[in-house]
Amino acid sequence: MSSATTTATTTISTVGPPSRRNTELALLVFAVVIPCFAYANVGLALSDEMPSGMLGYGVGLGLLAGVGHLVVRKFAPYADPLLLPLATLLNGLGLVLIWRLDQSERLARTAKFQGFTFQASAPNQLLFSAIAIALFVAVLVFLKDHRILQRYTYISMVVALILLVAPIFFPGKNGAKIWIVIPGLGSIQPGEFAKIILAVFFAGYLMVKRDALALASRRFMGLYLPRGRDLGPIIVVWVLSLLILVFETDLGTSLLFFGMFVVMLYVATERTSWIVFGLLMSAGGAAVVGTFEPHVHVRVMAWLHPFDVFTTGQGTEQIAQSLFAFGSGGVFGTGWGQGHSDLISFAANSDFIFATVGEELGLAGTMAMLLVYGLIVERGVRTALAARDPFGKLLAVGLSAAFAIQVFVVAGGVMGLIPMTGMTMPFLAQGGSSVIANWALIAILMKISDTARRPAPAPAPSPDAEMTQVVRP
């Protein structure tokens, strides 16, 4: 028995991987400089001069990124080096996109025509981004270990339920009830936060129940069928997501939660049958609701026949306008500030912000943007793979899958791949709840990856080893 072999085979080494903090810093420089160039570009295209807010914007974004980086260096030194720069890049570009749409004379005139004042959204969004970074910092500083979250499994469930149910009691906006309105302060979109809290609950719950769910099953036609009583939780979540769909008429959120749950269930139990059940149930539920729920039905029809609105005059022309924006962008796009994506008019800087990317940055820019999202998801799943505890694995994969599904649902919606839902593109779209929640999501993923990549503490001196110590002369 040599001690050398033991050291070589062990996965937990004291040397550990490099922290990669300098890589992160270098990438962050790009993540700040690229949006600054974009900002200058918009200004030059729209008014032939450098935008006056240029310095403030650059410094602001740089500061946020810098603070984030320093905190990561101190509190999560082994965290994944890509997540922070990628999120910063998207957040920065999102701010430029929102600012660019603020400059739209057309949107201003439409707003005036409809009798309300047009407000620039970019300053608020910058404020929200700052709050989001603050939350990001808070998570990194105060969440010493992600496993602490496991203690709050059932509290999470209650909080998530409250957040999900609450919007029913508030007036809906434009057909979807997904907001909690606080008079005087504004409104928040609880779905964005519920996403994270539910992931915590699912991870905690599944970690405990995974064996029961995985092992007690019958084999039928190559599939492991779960026992009737074990079907309980999935049916509860399914019903819940359908209820959200019916009462809040929010296709996106219900799809997101159900999808996240099925993914986590599958990872926890390693049973493919759950995927099959999940797909069947969501397809069935979606078909029924899509047929009978008028608001959802309208969206499905608008997706199937986007150009019918011009002949029948019924429904919304947003989808058609969005497709026009993408098509008019072509391969290379019109360039920053030179498109007409503001023709989408309503929700141009929130739900449909990706259409502006499509028109002004073209196929090339849009694909790059999608790949950035893809990279974030990939880093998230990699974190799940690297995590050493099942709770961390489940939480990381749940959050990553939720992020992926959200990107798919939103981008797919504006590109006409699937029916439009009321969700927003993470980091890009205007909206405080979204940007804050997504920064928190990134913070949790980074914390998990920090724990996963952190070298194990040096093993305590083994008493056995001491006993067999050769007595030196």
Place this chain on the structure above:
Amino acid sequence: MNKPLRRIAIFCGLLVLALLVRDNWVQFVQADELKNHKKNRRVQIATYSKPRGDIIVDGQRITGSTKTDSIDFKYKRTYKNGPMWAPVTSYASQVFGSRGIEALEDKILTGEDDRLFFNRTIDMVTGKGKKGGDVVTTLNAKAQEAAFKGLGDKKGAVAALDPRTGKILALASTPSYDPSKIAGSSKEDEKEWKRLLADKDKAMLNRALQESYPPGSTFKLVTASAALENGLYSGIDEPTKSPLPYYLPDTNKQPLNNEGDIPCKNATLREALRVSCNTVFGKISADLGNKKMKEEAEKFGFNDPKVDTPTRAAESKYPKDNRPQNAMAGIGQASNTATPLQMAMVTSAIANNGKLMQPYMVDKLRAPNLNVIEQTEPKEYSRPLSSSNAQKLQDMMETVVEKGTGTMAQIDGVKVGGKTGTAQHGENNKANPYAWFVSYAKTDKGSPVAVACVIESSDTLRDDIAGGKLAAPVAKAVMEAVLKTAK
């Protein structure tokens, strides 16, 4: 747990891949379709982002562009003397699309045409804004004015051609509309547009090109051509052996009546055309049969759905039909229909000694720097009749003007040939008939003008209507205008 994790990674990758594929589909495969979709406002925004090129008549611009304060459309189309030129220009509207030359030559007018690429590049380098090219038409401003004024507040249309080349000299239609008033995007424009759509008199209809009427007795020119071309008679002064009364073939002695008591029994072709005998020409059509009549009509341009000037004319029809109907069609009734342009083509073929030239109204397309990008060359459409037969018909038509139904069209010192027509229509022929007049003028340099005029309805008493009285003065004025400018 790592195996399912890897699968989930693949699943997330597939989601992103699906988005990438869809993105390529939308932004690459379908891009052109979406970019040029007719409801994509970017098309109009681009069209009106700079002054449009102009449509030119006799060296004068009949269109223009003015700056507006709209966000989407910086410039608006304007028209000089819009109602008069509407059949030529049609309209280019920020909201309601465009038609006619404005639509067909849109790429030149906006400067997007590939042939303007060099110009565009130069302009870009020299820092000038992109400009549109001009469309130079063949029209004759004086003739157009004569036609438009001649029609006045009556409903009708005039088409005038240069028989030697096929150049369209006048194209008037009344009642007309002012395309300037629907060019913008204001409330007034919309109101005017709605009014025009609901208009009972169909002011937006281009009657000279796109309305087909029963040609009535003017069609007898085609029937006479068919008779001569098929050798039914050897000369125009040979008796036609036609009976009076004449009964339609295959009917129970249903007579074909003449207008009034005119000397049609056994009349010569010249005489039959002079007084416009229905019996003689009905019999000729019946004797020749539907096939031969149809062939001759088609040589003149009937049954051709694609007479493009470049604005497409409605199809004039001489259909396959049974014997009595074919006899009626031979005098321009039954299901026989013709556009004013078509009858001008018939007249021009006769005036041009049997050679029919393709009618056109775009002479050339011009780059902003006045370089000619495309010049239309006169093209032969067909030869409906031999030169000698054409001269015989000219002889007959000149007799009509000299001492027949068309005396109103006489011009001092110029040889004029013409033919009147009064076409019945409506149920039991109750509606006011259409008054037709077709004519040409001839100088020693050939015939510079052939014109067809139709007046749709009038408050004039029914029996007073004869092409000679209503339409001939309009045709005459157009001919005079052309003769004057030709000098």
